[in-house]
Amino acid sequence: MVVGSVLVTGGTGYIGSFTALALLEADYKVVIVDNLYNSSDEVLNRIELICGKRPEYEACDITDENKLDAVFEKHPDIDNVIHFAALKAVGESGEIPLEYYRVNVFGSLCLLRSMAKHNVTNIVFSSSATVYGDATRFPDMIPIPEHCPLGPTNPYGNTKFGVETMITDHVNAERAKAKKAGKSGNEFNAALLRYFNPAGSHPSGIMGEDPQGVPYNLLPLLAQVAVGKREKLLVFGDDYASKDGTAIRDYIHILDLANGHLVALNHLREKNPGVRAWNLGTGKGSTVYDMIKAFSAAVGRDLPYEVAPRRAGDVLNLTANATRANSELGWSTKFTLEDACEDLWRWTENNPQGYRQQPPKEFVEK
Numbered sequence: 001m002v003v004g005s006v007l008v009t010g011g012t013g014y015i016g017s018f019t020a021l022a023l024l025e026a027d028y029k030v031v032i033v034d035n036l037y038n039s040s041d042e043v044l045n046r047i048e049l050i051c052g053k054r055p056e057y058e059a060c061d062i063t064d065e066n067k068l069d070a071v072f073e074k075h076p077d078i079d080n081v082i083h084f085a086a087l088k089a090v091g092e093s094g095e096i097p098l099e100y101y102r103v104n105v106f107g108s109l110c111l112l113r114s115m116a117k118h119n120v121t122n123i124v125f126s127s128s129a130t131v132y133g134d135a136t137r138f139p140d141m142i143p144i145p146e147h148c149p150l151g152p153t154n155p156y157g158n159t160k161f162g163v164e165t166m167i168t169d170h171v172n173a174e175r176a177k178a179k180k181a182g183k184s185g186n187e188f189n190a191a192l193l194r195y196f197n198p199a200g201s202h203p204s205g206i207m208g209e210d211p212q213g214v215p216y217n218l219l220p221l222l223a224q225v226a227v228g229k230r231e232k233l234l235v236f237g238d239d240y241a242s243k244d245g246t247a248i249r250d251y252i253h254i255l256d257l258a259n260g261h262l263v264a265l266n267h268l269r270e271k272n273p274g275v276r277a278w279n280l281g282t283g284k285g286s287t288v289y290d291m292i293k294a295f296s297a298a299v300g301r302d303l304p305y306e307v308a309p310r311r312a313g314d315v316l317n318l319t320a321n322a323t324r325a326n327s328e329l330g331w332s333t334k335f336t337l338e339d340a341c342e343d344l345w346r347w348t349e350n351n352p353q354g355y356r357q358q359p360p361k362e363f364v365e366k
């Protein structure tokens with residue numbers, strides 16, 4: 001029995017692929033649109049190997065509104081959208097901001113317009129903790145609640161803030177229009193999910209993060225150190241006001257994050273809340289040294305690192321207050337940092353070339 005149909009933009013990427021898996025496991029039909037800019041369609045095979053179901057895949061750039069229209073027309077049963085497709089490298093966004101605005105903002109505009117034409121009214125949007133900027137400027141707002149004033153500090157963050165605003169304005173306008181016409185307008189809903197730092201892989205070891213270029217996030221870089229692709233990790237600053245001098249982040253297991261999308265979508269469909277933001281994090285902060293220790297334990301040996309200057313734009317502490325998602329969505333995290341590190345290591349060991357190689361034999365022969 002299919003409970004609903006979801007268009008997942010960016011669904012072959014890291015978070016999108018795990019969410020597609022969670023949706024299929026919960027009996028949703030999944031149609032992925034992606035242009036494979038930062039992903040591989042091999043992930044479709046891996047999803048099928050894990051859950052026995054395959055998402056449908058449409059090659060599509062989200063900045064091509066006609067193509068999006070064609071996808072909605074080909075799949076008239078789609079009644080929800082989860083929108084991941086975006087460019088996401090903070091540093092790069094400062095070098096080519098217009099490209100970030102084109103893909104992230106204009107692409108989202110095309111998607112909203114195409115959804116409107118096809119009467120699709122629920123959207124779950126991938127936002128980011130980056131919309132809070134340096135929340136440590138409000139010391140009583142750590143861990144960060146959703147009502148913390150927003151203040152992104154880079155073009156990538158500005159695009160996320162801009163799309164949150166665009167979705168909010170659009171959904172509120174559609175609701176108001178419907179009410180004026182004597183209807184409820186309750187069908188127009190949006191979840192703005194502000195993720196903290198996604199981590200880990202599938203426990204099977206056959207699905208994980210596979211960035212196409214040079215990674216810039218801590219765990220993928222540590223994984224490269226562990227397999228000898230990188231000599232050592234550079235620790236960006238040991239002079240922060242934390243227990244060991246390194247910066248604090250909230251690392252959330254990718255399975256918990258994916259599940260957050262499923263419960264948010266169900267909440268939109270069942271409770272019709274209008275526009276609502278939810279933080280998805282564990283509420284627990286870990287320093288860079290905590291992460292090196294945890295991942296070294298998973299690998300079984302100490303990984304080399306060296307202290308370097310602070311990275312421009314980094315802040316001391318980004319930890320979520322996730323009580324709103326806990327109480328309103330009934331969502332909480334189940335996996336630990338140790339789980340994330342062990343799963344990441346299994347994925348890295350099994351797939352040194354990521355998705356550019358066959359899955360381990362035992363899975364194919366099952």
Ligand code: NAD
Nearest residue numbers: 010013014015035036037038039061062084085086126128
């Ligand atoms: P990802 O790069 O793995 O996934 C993004 C996907 O979008 C990729 O498959 C890529 O090919 C696709 N894509 C890019 N441009 C496209 C276009 N024009 N048309 C169609 N598809 C396009 O990234 P991810 O880590 O899975 O992130 C997913 C979403 O979550 C993004 O919106 C990102 O900004 C947001 N986010 C990520 C993090 C993180 O640390 N990974 C944290 C917070 C928010």
Ligand code: WQD
Nearest residue numbers: 090128130197216217218221234235236247249288311314
């Ligand atoms: C984590 C910590 C670094 C690399 C970014 C985006 C954010 C969100 C998640 C998309 C920091 C330290 C890192 C290294 C290090 N993405 N570090 N050496 O910066 O918290 O968040 O990804 O929305 O918007 O900004 O994640 O993994 O890059 O860094 O010491 O080689 O690890 O300084 O304290 P970040 P990260």
